[in-house]
Amino acid sequence: MKLKVVLVFALSLIFFGCNTKETKVFTESDIHVIPKPESLKLIEGNFQFNKNTVFYVADKAQSAAAQILIDRFKEAQGWELKTVDTQPKSNYIQFKTSEDIEDEGYKLMVENDVITIQSNDFNGFLYGIQTLRQLLPPAIESQTKIADISWVIPNVEIADKPRFEWRGLMLDVSRHFFQKEYIKKTIDRLAFHKMNTFHFHLIDDQGWRIEIKKYPKLTEVGAWRVDQEDKPWDGRYTPKLDEKATYGGFYTQDDIKEIVAYAESRGVTVVPEIEMPAHVTSAIASYPDLSCLEKPVPVPSGGLWPITDIYCAGKDSTFEFLEDVLVEVMALFPSKYIHVGGDEATKTNWEKCPHCKKRMRDEQLKSVEELQSYFIKRMERFISSKGRVLIGWDEILEGGLAPGAAVMSWRGVKGGLEASAEGHDVVMTPGTHCYFDHYQGPMDTEPLAWGGHSPVSKVYQFDPIVDGMSEEQAKHVLGGQANLWAEHITTESHSEYMIFPRLAAMSEAVWSPKSSRDWVDFSSRMENIFKRYQHQGINYAKSAYTITSETEVDEATNTITVSLKNEFPVADIRYALNDAPLDETATTYTKPIEINSTTTIKASLFEDNKPVGKVFEKTFNYHKAVGKKVTYNTKYSDSYKGKGAGNMVNIVRGTKNFHDGQWQAWLVKDMELTIDLEDETEISNVSVGTMESQGPSIYFPTQVEVLVSNDGKSFTSVGKIDRPYKNNPGITLKDFSIDFNTQKARFVKVKAKNLKTSENGNDTWIFVDEIIVR
Incomplete structure (x- = not known):
């Protein structure tokens, strides 16, 4: 019992x-x-x-x-x-x-x-x-x-409930192709953030990514380019017509149906973008008769500017082609909106083309801008006849816009203001806040991006309704979206890094009431979503943790004041100087740090008494030329002056952002300058701080030479470095350092030879941030 x-x-x-x-x-x-x-x-x-x-x-x-x-x-x-x-x-x-x-x-x-x-x-x-x-x-x-x-x-x-009906992300798959599995993963993540629009940038100069059965060459030819992925995007040569094209890919119509159905199951509408009249070199490479010149061209391997190979607006066959393409596209995408691009069309060929001239006479058009307006209006009539709405980048406003069209405002907010004032619906996507191909942290610590700076805190400030809009204009604002252009985005991992966590900030900007938005509150919630990203296997950026510095130099005393911060409003930042450990004994940052001798600052965000994120480390080198007079024998460019005459000896180094104000530059010219040390001084080393970023034509010098003198007239060479051109797809900072026997000298002359002309024929720059004399 x-x-x-x-x-x-x-x-x-x-x-x-x-x-x-x-x-x-x-x-x-x-x-x-x-x-x-x-x-x-x-x-x-x-x-x-x-x-x-x-x-x-x-x-x-x-x-x-x-x-x-x-x-x-x-x-x-x-x-x-x-x-x-x-x-x-x-x-x-x-x-x-x-x-x-x-x-x-x-x-x-x-x-x-x-x-x-x-x-x-x-x-x-x-x-x-x-x-x-x-x-x-x-x-x-x-x-x-x-x-x-x-x-x-x-x-x-x-x-x-959402504040706006259009809450989107644009993914560029033309510049670099992504498999449909990644597209579906991205759609999942949009739904997770209550985003409802996936803008699919399927067409651009560098690749045609959608199967069109009536025009098979679009994917047989236009989907592939010569592989130059080892070169910087804007430093790639124009391929020859007979070169084998191996890089690319495309989505079959069955792939598209699968993606669209998957998106529908996640509450996401897929809006296709079929570019016109520009950004279509891939189509013209496939069917040269679509252009004014009717000349065979290759699919570009990289950057292309200006974009002159565009659809001929004078031929009816151009419009027949586009209508055929759109019929197949609209059969695949049930989206209300069809995006036609419409941006960055250089119309020089239209000005000379007999077909375009005839069109302008027949339609009584006064300019090529009005011809572009005719082009867009004609396509708008076709699209609306199929029960859809044309939307395009804000350039479609030029020359007048068809009554039923909508506008995506990317060049700031002006296009959105203008279009909404005329009664057009608009999607706001200004590059300042919505371009996810911009850097989200210091360039020195981030993977390659297009340029600009759009950290997550800046994205969070985005509001689709802007100052100057009337209540009536605000009614025409459909919402906003982020755009990830993929010139530099070669992998899924990099794509994720650029999207997250900025998509979280964007989602709150287009969903939540404006009155409830608060960065302090959001940043505290963001730490939780980071944990969710980790479980989801997302390669999200931790750039918000990254410590950044602002430096001020007192030129009278050569004292440097360094301020530290990151994106979190309430942050436990600690630092250590020189060889001191960056651990629980590190100094809590409460005010700017003053230094007046060679010092290395290490800093990090701390959580639970431990450093988290990337460690900030910067050395301020008080060398023998600091604050001395510099005479420029060849003057730097007015476009890149740095901090003026004292820039080369002000201790503060430049970053990978060549617009940071710390670089001086020479276009085509060789650099030559002389530093007056004021007294005869024992020296044994001179280093020249340089940058290479071949995309925007910034190259290392091909030769650096150091000469010394006691009278400023008769100079003796003490060392020389020759460095022939090498292909370099990244952004690199390098000190060219020349050692020599210790000797006394008052004057130091530094020469740096410019490459002058790049592999693709562009004029080249030398960028220099500091001359270090030891």
Whole structure:
């Protein structure tokens, strides 16, 4: 009898232990949802998921939304959660259709025994699930089974809806081709961030990426280029017509159908971009008759400027071709909008072309700008006849815009202001905040990018409604999007690095009420989403942690003041000088650091008393020429003056950003300058700090020579370095250092020879930031 009682008691412990709900008290600081919901109220209690939790669904749309979370639990926990069509008594998630909720909006109620998601459409249900997903521990994103996790979330009431209907990301697959699996992964991640538009940049000069059955040469020829991936984008030669083209790829129509269907299952609309009349060299390489000159051209391997090989606007056959292409495109993409590009068309061939001249006479057009307007208006009539809406970059405004067209404003916000004032719908995507091909941290610490500086904090400042817009204009703002141009993006890993976490900032900028946006609050939530990215296997950028410095030089005393910061508003930055360790004993940064002798500063962001992120390290070298007079025997360019006459001996070094104000440069000319050390001084080494970035035609000198003198008239050479040209696709900083026997000298002359002409025929630059005399 006693044994039976013990067994019953033990089984009771097991039974109740398995079903006892975990008691956990949540605070608002435990909630890290991005983008931030419109309203959120924390309620006492919590809901705990377990292997018996079910999803109560009424239709296929609700079931599809539920599947997102079901799949997550299967991967992260191994559970096979079910959907049911009969309402359970407890431990379930239910979906309710509510006509009172705006499009894509949702209400989420989490109670102890039941979670309710209300919406009037699939996207709303999907976004309710995505919010539920972010209330769960970050381990829900794991791609492998996780042990010892309690899947408990707080009881909350959330009412949420997007601020804008267009919340997008543009991916350029022409400059570098990405497989459809990566496209689908990107679409998944858009949905995770409640983004609903994938702008698919399928066509550009360097590659035609979509199968068009009526014109097979577009992919047989236009999808492939001569492989020059070992050279900088803007330093590649023009291939010969008979050179074998091996780099590229394209999507079959079946691939496109698969991508579009997948996007639809994630609430994402795919907007195709079919460029015209420019950025189409890949099409003209395939069918030369489409151009004014009708001359065979190769698909460019890299940068192309100006873009003169464009579609001929004078031939009806051009429009027949484009209409045929668009018919096939529209059959694949159900998107309301069809993007036609329309940007950066150099119209010099139109000015000479007899077909274009005849078109201008027949249509009474006064300029080639009006001819471009005719081109876009004609395509707009065709697109609208198929029940679609033409959208293009803001250059389509030039010469007048068709009434039904929409505009994507990228050259700042002017295009959006102008188009909305004329009654056109606009998508705001200014390069200042929305171009993800820009650097997001210091160039010295980042992978190669196009240029510019758009850190995550700057992206977060983006607002599609800009100063100067009336209420009526604001109604025409569809929303905003980020753009990732891929001239320098060669791998999926690099692409992810450029997109994340900036996409999180963009998502909040286009979803959340402007009044609720706060960088301090967002940056605290961003640390949680970093953990989710890690579980998802995303190669996200940690640039927000990176320490940056601002340096001021007191020219009278040669004292340097160094300020340190990163993007986090409340950051524990610590530093150490010279050989001191950068550990828990490091000095907490509270004010600018003053130095007046050769000093190395090391700094890092600290968490839990340990350094995190990249370590900042910079040496300020007080050499023998600091603050001395420099005479320029050949003057530097007015475009790159550095800090003026004292730049070469001011201790502060330049970065990989040649616009940082610390570089002096010579175009084609050789550099020659003389430093007056004021007194005869013992010296044995001179170093010349230089940069190479072959894309914008910045090359290392081919020779550096150092000469010394005591009278400033008669100079003796003490050393010379010859360096022949070498191909270099990256950005490199290098000190050309010349050692010589110790000797006394007052004057030091430095010469650096310019390459003068690059491999592709461009004039070349020498960039120099400091002459170091030891």
